[in-house]
Amino acid sequence: LWNADEKTVTGLTWNELLDQWQNSERREVCRDRLRAADGVDPDEVILPPAIAKERGLTSTVCFPSGNLCPEGSVIKATSIDPTVIDDDGVYRKRGRARVFSKESDAIAAVKGQSEKPIEAGDVIVLIGRGPIGCGMEETYQITSALKYLSFGKHVALVTDARFSGVSTGACVGHVGPEALAGGPIGRVRDGDTVELIIDRNTLDGQVDLVATVDGIDPVEALRTRSIAEGLDRDENIPDDTRLWAALQQVGGGSWGGCTYDVDKIIETLNAGQAALAAKTSDKSQEEVNAK
Template sequence: MTFQQGTTAERATQAEATKTVPPVTGTGTNGFAAPLRSREVVEGFHRAPHRSLFKAMGYTDEELRRPLIGVMNSRNEIIPGHVHLDNIARAVCDGIRMAGGTPIQFGVIGVDDGIAMGHRGMRFSLPSRELIADSIETVTEAHQLDGLVLIPNCDKITPGMLMAAARLNLPTVVVSGGPMMAGNVYGRAVNLATVFEGVGAFQAGRITAEELFELEEAACPTCGSCSGMFTANSMNCLTEAIGLGLPGNGTIPAVEAARLRLAKQAGMQVMELVRRGLRARDILTEAAFRNALAVDMALGCSTNTVLHLLAIAHEAGLGDVITLDLIDEVSRCTPQLCKLAPAGPHHIQDLHQAGGIQAVLAELLRGGHIDGSVLTVTGRTVAENLAAAERRILRARAWRSDVIRPIEEPHSPEGGLAVLRGNLAPDGAVVKQGAVDPAMLRHRGPARVFDSEEDAAAAIRQGRIRPGDVVVIRYEGPRGGPGMREMLAITAALAGMGLDREVALITDGRFSGATRGASIGHVSPEAAAGGPIALVEDGDEIEIDIPGRRLELRVPPDELARRRERWQPRPPRETRGYLARYARAVTSANTGAVLMG
């Protein structure tokens, strides 16, 4: 039917359309502190076509009267930490509905770093972080959603979602899919890193093919993010520490019913944030980042957390205060309280039994290392959350007293990460010092230089790396890679061969959270930008002093100047597609490898 302007039929239709979805805006209106963005999409006679499209999907008028909450479900069938996320998303949606909202699911891509490891595929992992943030921004803004529940778990999905939360600044709760349980081989706890190291051990003749197969079969026994304090679990724990995840987000195992209950609570809580008008950047303050960094150091998290926290801070407008210098400052004054795989014997399930991130926060608060007044998505402060959970935390700590050390008896007086500088890394480099053998905290040795991960891997397989060497892998930075590949296959091979106590590794690329040993990454400026790492030659002496925070190339300045005159930029590895565009826009690792513009 066609209506003409001013007809009785049109006026009746307009009145009915307006009545269908009455206004739900204005301070205090219907209990909401601020206008709902979604009213722009579904309210008024002129939005009848929009409502019609919603109704094509089965939405009712009552659902459209409620706040529209985006549920970002990153479920897929290529990442074990994400294969079960439909169950988590269903629980989140139940929680939103129980609290009076309308959940709207959408999805984004993901890369499994373990499966992408050691080949060209890893070049796409870090760049996927930007795609994830951009896609969430695109869907949320295009449809003017009122709030978000973000459901990540692994690798770059969690930081990408946190970047989007900071950028969009809406009421937001993050609930991860939870960690995998550790595997078991004849009473020995094993994990994915054990398998990577098993490859090196097999190549060195230290284990048999049958033993390697047993590791392969047992190391990843359930869905979830890999069971050690690798990058995925590091970021999920820090999401809780920074205040955007509910207590338990970082450590409740993926296979426990408590994870589903947490997801329902996340759905209900986002509605409370919408009612109060409490947005992401109200929580992502400088003090919250400092708290997260303190937890990072106490846990001995992945070096990748440095890249990601810098990038999230950039999106939150705090890039000028959350810097490498601040990260090292926090590390120097925060004791390491936990030794989780790969640095020690415990896994995330053990940390959960010991009270989880809330227990770590409680110990840090007792020692004066965090700010208890910081607001969280519970609507309460950190100190209020801890007071409410005090009895449970104390019981858990008493039961598993081996996992989280008291503040007076830490594993180390400094945190798990360190930022190094020197003539080889003027803008900084990062090492997981909590996972370095004490004998390698200070080291001098000859450089063995490789211009790609593949060349270094071949040298290791062929037995060309000797005790005392300093392996230098360059042109693997954000621009030069492009994509700044993780190099777990290389570090694990060295560890499996028993060389992690005798060989150091330096790169402008990065490492998996599963890496251990004297593995120094994020060297900035990178080789592709003409950084000093591009000037290193075979046999040059390199000095590493992790306690002194120094990384030095022992070559006379006049010789380095001559090499600089001869140096020529390498042609780009990628000339088409996303990686080529990424290489042209990405910034240095010391600024979080964010995109310009």
């Protein structure tokens, strides 16, 4: 992942710089100050992976897939309340979907200020909050609201929005494709059953639609259902945000679009332009034939 033999702007390679730092007077002074001021052993601050594992430290994030997030998603697995984790280190939840397209509506339901308040066991599905929908807003408010519910640890959240590092709980974000890009998350309906399985040991995870409120096979429902009625991008999104979202989508969406591949973007744009030109030509020919 890191070529330490490459030269840096100093003219030295990373290996040379790190060797200098390892044995430098400045480093020793810093280590001594840490011991004297805080009583902390510097070697207890940053641990090699093998030692960290011996002491029971685990990785933080998991990247679940599944029929609701075929391109991927993210959850900070270590932030899930330990009391809802099974003895084998796996978080398992199956609950009723509560679908929202605005964070404010979801928060109102969490606070009991809607006709159908959120209940213990529910899975909040917040859609239309990706790059196309709103510029991919940070949804800390909803995770914060859940944190202070007496039963908040028994509620999960699945969304195409993003989270910051302060979010806690069983919160799966960055779901791809996003709802407005045709992602299956946009085909979930209120009352469907969503299942989450997050293994905090292996960092494997699944987020799936496992049953539907109307009895349709889940796979068939995600294939044939239309995107949630009325779902659309927010009004008054700045033009630069709309353009960024469009280019990201061309580049591969929330996950593939984060790879800045100019050649692939240009190729895709050219292919789309050619397809549009062909369609226009066919339509013109149809008009000529009609006349």
